[in-house]
Amino acid sequence: DQQVKQNSPSLSVQEGRISILNCDYTNSMFDYFLWYKKYPAEGPTFLISISSIKDKNEDGRFTVFLNKSAKHLSLHIVPSQPGDSAVYFCAANTKTSYDKVIFGPGTSLSVIP
Amino acid sequence: NAGVMQNPRHLVRRRGQEARLRCSPMKGHSHVYWYRQLPEEGLKFMVYLQKENIIDESGMPKERFSAEFPKEGPSILRIQQVVRGDSAAYFCASSPGQGAHGYTFGSGTRLTVV
Numbered sequence: 001d002q003q004v005k006q007n008s009p010s011l012s013v014q015e016g017r018i019s020i021l022n023c024d025y026t027n028s029m030f031d032y033f034l035w036y037k038k039y040p041a042e043g044p045t046f047l048i049s050i051s052s053i054k055d056k057n058e059d060g061r062f063t064v065f066l067n068k069s070a071k072h073l074s075l076h077i078v079p080s081q082p083g084d085s086a087v088y089f090c091a092a093n094t095k096t097s098y099d100k101v102i103f104g105p106g107t108s109l110s111v112i113p
Numbered sequence: 114n115a116g117v118m119q120n121p122r123h124l125v126r127r128r129g130q131e132a133r134l135r136c137s138p139m140k141g142h143s144h145v146y147w148y149r150q151l152p153e154e155g156l157k158f159m160v161y162l163q164k165e166n167i168i169d170e171s172g173m174p175k176e177r178f179s180a181e182f183p184k185e186g187p188s189i190l191r192i193q194q195v196v197r198g199d200s201a202a203y204f205c206a207s208s209p210g211q212g213a214h215g216y217t218f219g220s221g222t223r224l225t226v227v
Contacts, residue, residue, distance in 0.1 A: 041220065043117070044218045101216070103156040
């Protein structure tokens with residue numbers, strides 16, 4: 001039972017263009033969503049998050065959009081840079097279970113120079 | 114302490130042996146979380162500990178796996194009588210308090226069972 005889904009295992013984007021990574025979830029109790037970035041042989045690092053009371057959060061080149069009715073969120077990276085090449089994990093948790101973060105399977109992003 | 118320290122980075126065990134994975138949280142962090150990443154899968158929650166207490170172990174397999182976070186020293190994830198299916202990357206994260214936005218992950222321990 002996968003509560004957080006990332007249906008695209010991989011994505012290739014030209015440098016300078018926009019990268020859009022998608023995430024769907026099934027648990028309507030989720031109220032906090034996070035994106036983590038992971039390089040090979042390293043642990044995941046926190047990138048950006050959004051509360052369920054918002055529909056958009058922006059931090060520099062990174063913007064996360066949340067559509068609660070569709071149970072869908074997306075991460076936009078613009079402009080994409082070669083250093084953005086990594087695996088991106090979508091994650092979520094609930095107010096009653098902050099300790100347990102549910103991760104998606106990840107999307108591997110390749111930014112081509 | 115620059116971050117969450119996990120050791121060893123790589124661990125090879127024969128089937129039936131015990132594996133011990135260590136995690137030292139960031140300075141000032143008293144909450145530790147263990148996650149497992151199987152090949153081609155995302156990170157799966159295993160257990161959440163505070164000093165000397167297991168808070169949530171709902172993701173831990175019922176047998177062979179145990180975790181502790183003693184008053185002194187690192188958190189230990191112990192896997193007894195390892196099997197090939199235990200081969201995975203095990204990540205530890207720490208936070209100063211409850212809440213995922215405060216997570217800092219270590220670089221992981223890659224366990225290979227031969």
